[in-house]
Amino acid sequence: MPLQASPADQALLLDLQQLDTTLRQLAHRAANLPEIAVLATVDGDASRLRSRMASEQGALEDAQAELRRIESDVQVVDARVARDQQRLAGTSSVKDVQALESELAALAKRGSDLEDMQLEVMERVEGLAAVAEVTQGELDLIEHRRADARATRDGKLGELEVERRQVEADRGTLAAKVPADLLALYERQRERYGTGASLLRAGVSSASGVTLTGSDLAAVRSASAYDVVLCPDSNAILVRTNESGI
Secondary structure, X not given: OOOEOOHHHHHHHHHHHHHHHHHHHHHHHHHOOHHHHHHHHHHHHHHHHHHHHHXXXXXXXXXXXXXXXXXXXXXXXXXHHHHHHXXXXXXXXXXXXXXXXXXXXXXXXXXXXXXXHHHHHHHHHHHHHHHHHHHHHHHHHHHHHHHHHHHHHHHHHHHHHHHXXXXXXXXXXXXXXXXXXXXXHHHHHHHHHOOOEEEEEOOEEOOOOOEOOHHHHHHHHHOOOOEOEEOOOOOOEEEEOOOOOO
């Protein structure tokens, strides 16, 4: 024997289905907000910029380390020059003078080479620092964009959440009015097939959009108004009203 429920109780399922459809639509809207796509794009841009920044920062740090090594070498040469000049001033040995003057000449050449290298690396450091500064500026801008996009997304998600809670509350109130066995069937069909209740209007099931065949309509007509009938196409509970055309 089919499940029995009053036509009024069965009609409640249409309102319940509308609320469930609204909840599904709200979930879809929340998952597909334009701001989510914007944020994903911004995140991608930020990731690429951070990667570029890391590469540029690495090159800058390498150049800075090279500059420090050169500056250290310059200090060593300067110290040796000062030492040799001091020794030269305090010796009267021709042999020592010749040796010291030869070493000072070599140190002068080494010092000149180091100064050239130092200038070249300093220019490279300045250039790399300028490039990294530009990238950092782009990162700062995109972080502002990210913050704006996140705030907009969160605001709209908050609005949808408020609406969802209200619909959930309305659904709870309405579901409490539906007989337990009828509600259980509705929930089972909705979980299995996506739709729990379907209005039969002018011979057409709203859930499937399909006109019932002659034999299906005959079976519906022969059923009691209290019989709970399932739509042959959507498997939703087929709710009959004055609009059903039967």
